[in-house]
Amino acid sequence: MSYRLIGSLPKIGIRPVIDGREEGVRESLEAQCMEMAQNAARLIEGNLRFPSGEKYQCVIADTTIGGVAEAAQCAEKFKKEGVTATLTVTPAWCYGTEVMDSDPNLPKAIWGFNGTERPGAVYLAAALAGYAQKGIPCFSIYGREVQDAGDTEIHDDVKEKILRFAKAAMAVGQMQGTSYLSIGYGSMGIVGSMVDQNFFHDYLGMRTEFVDQMEVLRRIEKGIFDQDEYQKALSWTKENCTEGTDYNQTQSDAERKAWEWETVVKMTLIIRDLMIGNPKLKEMGYGEESLGRNALISGFQGQRQWTDHMPNGDFPEAILNSSFDWNGIRQAYMVATENDSLNGVSMLFGHLLTNTAQIFSDVRTYWSAESVQRVSGKTLTGKAANGIIHLINSGSTTLDATAEQRNAQGDSCMKPYWDISEAEAEACLEATRWPQGIKEYFRGGGYSSQFKTRGEMPVTMCRINLIKGIGPVLQLAEGWTVDLDNDIHEILDARTNPTWPTTWFAPRINGKGPFTDVYSVMAHWGANHGAISYGHIGADLITLAAMLRIPVNMHNVPQDKLFRPALWNAFGSEPEGADYRACEAYGPRYGIK
Numbered sequence: 001m002s003y004r005l006i007g008s009l010p011k012i013g014i015r016p017v018i019d020g021r022e023e024g025v026r027e028s029l030e031a032q033c034m035e036m037a038q039n040a041a042r043l044i045e046g047n048l049r050f051p052s053g054e055k056y057q058c059v060i061a062d063t064t065i066g067g068v069a070e071a072a073q074c075a076e077k078f079k080k081e082g083v084t085a086t087l088t089v090t091p092a093w094c095y096g097t098e099v100m101d102s103d104p105n106l107p108k109a110i111w112g113f114n115g116t117e118r119p120g121a122v123y124l125a126a127a128l129a130g131y132a133q134k135g136i137p138c139f140s141i142y143g144r145e146v147q148d149a150g151d152t153e154i155h156d157d158v159k160e161k162i163l164r165f166a167k168a169a170m171a172v173g174q175m176q177g178t179s180y181l182s183i184g185y186g187s188m189g190i191v192g193s194m195v196d197q198n199f200f201h202d203y204l205g206m207r208t209e210f211v212d213q214m215e216v217l218r219r220i221e222k223g224i225f226d227q228d229e230y231q232k233a234l235s236w237t238k239e240n241c242t243e244g245t246d247y248n249q250t251q252s253d254a255e256r257k258a259w260e261w262e263t264v265v266k267m268t269l270i271i272r273d274l275m276i277g278n279p280k281l282k283e284m285g286y287g288e289e290s291l292g293r294n295a296l297i298s299g300f301q302g303q304r305q306w307t308d309h310m311p312n313g314d315f316p317e318a319i320l321n322s323s324f325d326w327n328g329i330r331q332a333y334m335v336a337t338e339n340d341s342l343n344g345v346s347m348l349f350g351h352l353l354t355n356t357a358q359i360f361s362d363v364r365t366y367w368s369a370e371s372v373q374r375v376s377g378k379t380l381t382g383k384a385a386n387g388i389i390h391l392i393n394s395g396s397t398t399l400d401a402t403a404e405q406r407n408a409q410g411d412s413c414m415k416p417y418w419d420i421s422e423a424e425a426e427a428c429l430e431a432t433r434w435p436q437g438i439k440e441y442f443r444g445g446g447y448s449s450q451f452k453t454r455g456e457m458p459v460t461m462c463r464i465n466l467i468k469g470i471g472p473v474l475q476l477a478e479g480w481t482v483d484l485d486n487d488i489h490e491i492l493d494a495r496t497n498p499t500w501p502t503t504w505f506a507p508r509i510n511g512k513g514p515f516t517d518v519y520s521v522m523a524h525w526g527a528n529h530g531a532i533s534y535g536h537i538g539a540d541l542i543t544l545a546a547m548l549r550i551p552v553n554m555h556n557v558p559q560d561k562l563f564r565p566a567l568w569n570a571f572g573s574e575p576e577g578a579d580y581r582a583c584e585a586y587g588p589r590y591g592i593k
């Protein structure tokens with residue numbers, strides 16, 4: 001099951017443009033042109049889904065577009081249909097600025113067919129020149145190999161770019177108009193928890209909503225949550241969430257521990273209701289509370305005032321970030337611990353691009369092979385051989401990161417919720433223990449999720465940082481989770497914190513700059529947190545960042561996979577500098593710098 005925020009899902013408009021000369025030329029192209037549009041729509045709708053599981057939707061113009069009148073008719077149709085991005089396709093020469101999508105606010109791309117019978121590529125270049133002069137970034141898609149005029153197959157390199165553009169464009173569309181819900185505010189001086197409303201508005205088109213943590217307490221004390229669901233959730237929790245070792249010197253009694261379980265289950269229901277609302281609350285007489293805050297992401301401050309008194313947010317955050325709970329297998333929510341809103345956005349990017357649940361971690365410790373040898377007497381091998389980074393944080397790591405799910409090849413993975421089996425969800429829960437929160441940190445108690453990511457998975461860690469004088473920047477590192485032998489893991493984990501979820505991360509290094517070695521990746525990381533997504537999605541993140549005008553300051557994606565608006569080329573032949581200059585020149589999508 002999934003949840004839906006208020007508003008319809010974004011759509012992609014497909015625009016077949018054509019040489020408008022009748023008496024032969026236009027007629028000869030009509031079928032091929034419209035077929036390109038239909039093929040592109042089939043490719044997108046057949047391969048891409050939203051995190052809710054619903055398929056992407058394409059809207060094709062009623063006619064081919066040979067001039068400005070048909071372009072205007074198409075724009076009118078797209079507006080009515082709720083189109084939020086366009087893909088223009090053509091096999092032929094067309095009149096660039098006469099047929100183009102002239103809406104500066106829609107993410108756009110053009111696919112110019114690589115065929116010589118008619119110059120689709122010439123139109124592509126002409127249109128891009130027009131966009132350059134108008135200052136409207138547009139993605140350029142042009143296949144490497146020449147295709148015959150009647151060839152309607154979409155080659156792999158074209159497919160990759162169409163799908164990459166579509167994913168980023170729909171991520172942009174899904175964020176617009178939704179909220180970041182800050183429950184509490186500043187957490188332990190973590191600057192990401194001092195939510196920057198201008199960043200959310202100007203760059204993401206999102207609102208920022210602020211609710212005091214007292215609201216959570218009020219709803220606990222007044223029972224403002226679905227009482228039937230609460231009973232179901234509590235018994236599910238008792239059955240599926242096994243309490244772990246209590247590492248505290250002074251331990252709470254059974255009565256207190258039971259109360260803490262009840263409280264963290266209530267917190268889970270309440271945080272979810274605060275995000276997306278709950279019609280049941282209206283039936284209970286709580287109209288305003290039933291509406292929620294239309295929040296695609298929330299952050300729970302927790303530390304320290306709440307956690308100095310009440311059970312911590314580790315259980316609610318971990319369960320909400322997972323793909324399953326007492327209601328069964330479902331779409332994950334995005335909940336940032338310590339209210340780190342920038343890591344919450346980083347999680348959201350991964351979620352919207354992959355439809356999977358996300359890991360939230362402290363980027364805690366770089367372990368060289370030498371240090372591991374010194375403290376454990378053991379040698380790091382395989383992908384860990386060059387050193388590893390300890391990703392660990394109380395709270396917001398999805399239980400999907402236990403790596404108990406399997407792909408068709410039998411490898412560990414993290415899947416969209418609709419591909420996860422009951423057995424896999426149970427295995428993720430079984431691989432997790434819930435020790436009492438460490439009282440020296442969490443005086444109010446609570447239950448932390450404890451597991452080790454067991455399995456090697458391709459992953460991408462990313463992070464948005466706000467830099468005075470620049471604005472937001474994105475950094476990312478593709479790499480793998482590594483499954484350390486338990487006799488190494490237990491020694492390293494015990495000296496860090498044995499009650500929290502651990503993912504051992506080996507970034508892909510290339511001997512250059514931030515990726516000189518694993519140490520450099522850690523040394524270049526711009527904050528205490530990182531958001532980790534399943535898969536090597538760096539190229540998708542880079543396209544999304546360009547669409548949002550967020551420059552990328554660090555990545556290990558091969559240059560031939562970089563897909564940014566063609567206009568970026570005009571800002572210089574060195575991609576990173578060009579990216580910064582172009583983002584600076586065009587500024588955020590929704591506001592002013």
Ligand SMILES: C[C@H](O)[C@@H](O)[C@@H](O)C(=O)CO
Nearest residue numbers: 303338362393394441528
């Ligand atoms: C329990 C501790 O306060 C942790 O929450 C803290 O070290 C962090 O995670 C900082 O990001």
Ligand SMILES: [Mn+2]
Nearest residue numbers: 338361362393
């Ligand atoms: Mn942290």
